[in-house]
Amino acid sequence: MLEFLTEQDYRTTPWKNGRGVTEDVLLLPQGATHENFDIRISRAPIVDESQFSPFPGIDRTITRLGENPLVLRFEDGEEVALGHLSPYRFDSASAPCSQLPGGASQVMNVMTRRGRWSARVAVVGNSDGGSMSVPLGGLLVVHAVRGECIASPGRIDAGETLIVRDVARVDIAPGRDSVCLVAAFEPETRA
Template sequence: MRILKHSDHKRMPWKNGQGVTEEVASFPPGSDISNFGWRLSIAHVGADGPFSVFAGIDRTIALLDGDGLCLDLPDSTKELDPKGEPFAFSGDLDISSRNKGGPTIDLNIMTRRGQFRHVMRRFCGEPIVSDDEDAVRLFVFNATTSMVIDGQAIVFDRFDALLLGEANSNIALTGHAVTDVLAITIYRVD
């Protein structure tokens, strides 16, 4: 189990150079955007424009802050809301985005197809359940949250994260009813 503080997230330019991202965690350790197996990041979207293309990568994003983000896909448009469900898509697609009412911030999980797969869920106002064995689990807190982890109270600030490895399958998480938490589960593909 590791607590990943927002102040420690690694900041870097987007692959296409048109924005800034904060890397929350990646695997394997020391990997970069060309050779990760999985990568979790927070993107700051200040202007409308194209998404970076990541061939062979599956992605899911959820809006953390802002009035809304419209994704222009090859055959449709998807609008993300600040409390809405995460949206999964292929990193192979040419996508552009438009902010509604100003800059936005989103959470982005990417997994390399054929090596890993992922699921992202948003928990708002219900207990957080973490019972997937043989998986890596990450929790990103979109509000200051107090959680009890195996009987110990821990306070997480906004954009802090909790990383549970495959060996942490029996950790019990209980949370506050007003939390906004994004839970990401990453499975190895055999």
């Protein structure tokens, strides 16, 4: 089963801490909120240095989409400079503070409820295309960050998302100078 989402399908909501907004690309199960989701994918501009909202029991993979640097500073003093288009996973209960040494940036978050779902996140460029497995009982989400992405049997443009269920494999071929973020979700228990 394939589901195509465009930017008109995404929902903009304020952050829990009130310091910004996020665009929910996908929130599951259907009807879930920011308090009870099992899977959440969102995009957000980070325009001010502030503390992330804590989400206990949630694993978060954050990917910096913006060109400007973004540093996460954790309570234990650890600092992580997020690489451009390099996914970084952490426990969302830790709620790091953001530092913006070069000004505002943009991120994509992939979040899963621990014990129910796990996610593997990869960034695929035009030289990285190939075939990806859809986890049994899970789903594969392809988001076109830049340019177009062919994800058989569909095509999405920048900002659009393809959700794939009940298909064993998906061939992904980003167009020239294109970048796609791919998240494979696998159930840890039958949700």
